[in-house]
Amino acid sequence: MKSQIAALFIAAAAVLPAIADTLTVKADAPKRYVVKKGDTLWDISSLYLRSPWKWPELWQNNPQINNPHLIYPGDILSLGVDENGNPVLRIDKGVRKLSPQVRIISAKGAAIPTLPLSVLEPYLKFDQALSKDDLSDVPIVLGSNKNFKMSIAGHLLYVKGDLLQGSTYGLYRLGNPYKDGFTTLAYETKLVGIGRAVKGGDIADGVPSTLRVVDVKQEIKAGDFVMPIAQGQDHKAAFKMSKPNIAIDGKIIASANRHTEFGAMSVVVLNLGSSQKLVEGSVLNILRQSPTVIENEDGPRYIEDSSSLDKLIGDIGSLFGEENSEDSTVWHMPSEKVGELMLFKVYDNISYAMVTKTTHPIRVGDSVTN
Incomplete structure (x- = not known):
């Protein structure tokens, strides 16, 4: 009898992976959905799937779609099944009847972002994570044309560095170190202002560059450093969602809001990055260690x-x-799953990620894995 039961368990174990890999659409998924401005790809994916990162599987063998991660306001999503009975999502051709003629709507605007752009934008545009090597020769603010300890909009700044006349620069301040135990992975940097170079310098001859302040986030001080706005700012807002196919073991080392606990849509920092083969769009589980x-x-x-x-x-x-x-x-x-997050900005050894789902408040120190 025991051998028969064991055989049943073995047979069930062989079937379970196949069941787990089957794409299952939510019972209440809409048969038709019109993409709106303000939608995110994650939210739309969550309407259809319990595992939103499986989104591309819904577009299987769909000749209308080159990239399922790029959809646009006005696109009409239609849920159906293929010849094998598998769920498939299509885009209607966008034909509207306007009596007495038919007009085809084909104009495309910007693709909807993968995650809420209002939360991501400051990180995509300005926030940096820099190593000591990155900071070794970065231009710094020496002072201004006013004998003030802090500068405001309209002031001229003198910068130790050769700036390109007419270019726009971000003014940054060094923040807290991002640490993994006793190891410093990078330093947090915060945007304090924006300036435009009005005169190039020649540091070799002791001539600083001149920068006019055009926008201020915080008071600008001597010692703040200067980087071109374009530098490191080519991160996109629409990216492929995926689960890493290699073992990942890391943790949350910081949070943007500096609270001890935080929930969905919070931005966190991980001690993982491209060195672990992670990319923008990687989806990871958040685990909490149960008490000893x-x-x-x-x-x-x-x-x-x-x-x-x-x-x-x-x-x-x-x-x-x-x-x-x-x-x-x-x-x-054992550890238990308490949420999910998605990476949206990846450096060598750290990443910024957004918490997309929680069952319990998330904390610094929680583990992340695939």
Whole structure:
């Protein structure tokens, strides 16, 4: 009998991956949807799928679509099935009847963004994450034409660097380091102003460049650094959603709002980047480590409720891999999924990501994996 039950489990295990890989459309998915300005690709994908990153599978063998990640306001999405009974999404040809004639609507504007542009835009345009090497020869503000410690719009700034006359530059201030344990991965930088170079300099001859301040976010100070607006700003707002096909193991190391807990649409920083083969659009799970339990003669208790001796046993045991004693047993509970996020700006060793879904408040220190 046991062998028969085991055989059933093996057969079920063989079937389960196939079931898991089957594309399932939500029961309440709309049969027809008109894309509107302000929509995001993630939101529309979520209307149809519980796993929105499987969006391209809905466009399988669809000759109308070159890139399923680029759809436009006015596109009419129509849900149907193919000859094999699989769900498929199509774009209606956009014909509107206007009596007594027919007009074909074909003009395209900008593709809708993958995530809310209002949240992404400051990061896509200006915010930077720079390493010490990046900062080694960046032009800096020496002072201004006014004997003020802080500059405002209209002031002329003198910059230690050879700027290109007529070009627009961002003025930045170095923020907190992004750390992974004791290792600094990069430094946060914040935009404090925008200026236009009115005169180039010649640093070799001791002549600074001149920059006129045209917009101020915060007071500009001597020591703030200067970078061309175009530098590092070629990140797009529409990108391919995908689950990485290699093992990913990282964590959230910072949040944009600096709160201890945060929810959906929050921007976070990960200790992962292109070095781990991640790209804009990569979707990862957020995991929360369940509390550790120490079991002794008094029964099981969470580690924070245990005695100092039991906590010490747990700490030393974790360090040396011997977590059980004659009197106590340390139980490390599994991690549980508490949300999902999508990367939208990727550097070598860190990434900016938006939290797209939560079941519990997200925290700095939570793990991310595929």
